[in-house]
Amino acid sequence: xxxxxxxxxxxxxxxxxxxxxxxxxxxxxxxxxxxxxxxxxxxxxxxxxxxxxxxxxxxxxxxxxxxxxxxxxxxxxxxxxxxxxxxxxxxxxxxxxxxxxxxxxxxxxxxxxxxxxxxxxxxxxxxxxxxxxxxxxxxxxxxxxxxxxxxxxxxxxxxxxxxxxxxxxxxxxxxxxxxxxxxxxxxxxxxxxxxxxxxxxxxxxxxxxxxxxxxxxxxxxxxxxxxxxxxxxxxxxxxxxxxxxxxxxxxxxxxxxxxxxxxxxxxxxxxxxxxxxxxxxx
Numbered sequence: 001x002x003x004x005x006x007x008x009x010x011x012x013x014x015x016x017x018x019x020x021x022x023x024x025x026x027x028x029x030x031x032x033x034x035x036x037x038x039x040x041x042x043x044x045x046x047x048x049x050x051x052x053x054x055x056x057x058x059x060x061x062x063x064x065x066x067x068x069x070x071x072x073x074x075x076x077x078x079x080x081x082x083x084x085x086x087x088x089x090x091x092x093x094x095x096x097x098x099x100x101x102x103x104x105x106x107x108x109x110x111x112x113x114x115x116x117x118x119x120x121x122x123x124x125x126x127x128x129x130x131x132x133x134x135x136x137x138x139x140x141x142x143x144x145x146x147x148x149x150x151x152x153x154x155x156x157x158x159x160x161x162x163x164x165x166x167x168x169x170x171x172x173x174x175x176x177x178x179x180x181x182x183x184x185x186x187x188x189x190x191x192x193x194x195x196x197x198x199x200x201x202x203x204x205x206x207x208x209x210x211x212x213x214x215x216x217x218x219x220x221x222x223x224x225x226x227x228x229x230x231x232x233x234x235x236x237x238x239x240x241x242x243x244x245x246x247x248x249x250x251x252x253x254x255x256x257x258x259x260x261x262x263x264x265x266x267x268x269x270x271x272x273x274x275x276x277x278x279x280x281x282x
Contacts, residue, residue, distance in 0.1 A: 027241035031143070038091035038143040039238070045088060046105060046136055053109035062113040066106050073102050095142045101135045108132035116177070119184040119195035126160070128181070133166075134159030137239075145235050154227040154236075158243055161220035164213050165250045169265055171210075171258075175201040186212050207258040214254050221247050244275045 028039040052065040072085065077099050081089040091097060108131030111117060120128065137155030146154065167174075167181045174181060175197035182200065187193075190208040192200055200206065224243055228236040245267055252265045 027238040041088045041091040049109045053112040101138045104131045104135035118180045122183045125183045129160045129163040133163035157220040158224040164217040210258040
């Protein structure tokens with residue numbers, strides 16, 4: 001791989017500034033410098049491809065933008081590192097980040113860019129969660145220092161738990177944008193016979209679908225906790241904070257329910273502070 005520039009301790013990488021608005025920012029800041037910088041690069045990559053998928057540009061233009069990232073990753077892994085990708089290349093080299101995990105994230109974004117997702121079947125729903133969340137986890141656990149198989153299991157379960165929580169939290173916003181990530185089989189079980197997003201989120205049986213997904217997310221959170229309980233405390237500080245914050249959001253969604261009108265559920269700053277204080281220090 002090409003020789004990479006080294007930044008000083010006082011420098012703030014561009015990727016770190018891009019991550020500053022994330023609810024995971026404080027969790028990432030808890031990591032040692034090299035691991036922290038790698039997480040910022042992973043997050044920055046995810047933000048950039050997500051922005052491409054969500055832009056109002058024509059779909060062909062969005063897909064072309066994602067394909068450009070495929071080629072840029074090819075170049076980085078071939079040692080042809082453009083200046084703007086030096087931080088990413090450093091993270092890849094230091095933590096053996098796998099190209100296929102970056103590609104999986106792009107494939108997840110392509111699922112959004114190619115057409116508005118509407119009530120995917122459960123297999124497609126799980127694939128989407130794997131690509132846009134668990135693949136991020138597979139990169140992240142390497143930055144945390146976790147080996148296999150526990151790292152893979154944590155990525156699998158925590159990624160899905162976080163993504164299902166996101167889907168439930170954003171169900172109204174997604175519907176306004178013509179998207180519906182709720183699985184088709186769960187809609188059918190609840191007696192919802194339409195996949196039109198605004199009709200689904202206004203249906204009186206939406207709570208049944210929400211309850212089923214909340215239970216699914218809780219099982220993933222519990223499995224992720226079992227993995228983290230086996231690890232040294234310092235190694236899982238960041239994912240522990242991420243999990244506890246999003247578990248609090250899930251619990252708030254369960255209490256709020258899905259009957260309209262639905263108030264938005266967001267990260268409570270006091271909750272975030274308490275979680276960081278409890279799990280952020282060894």
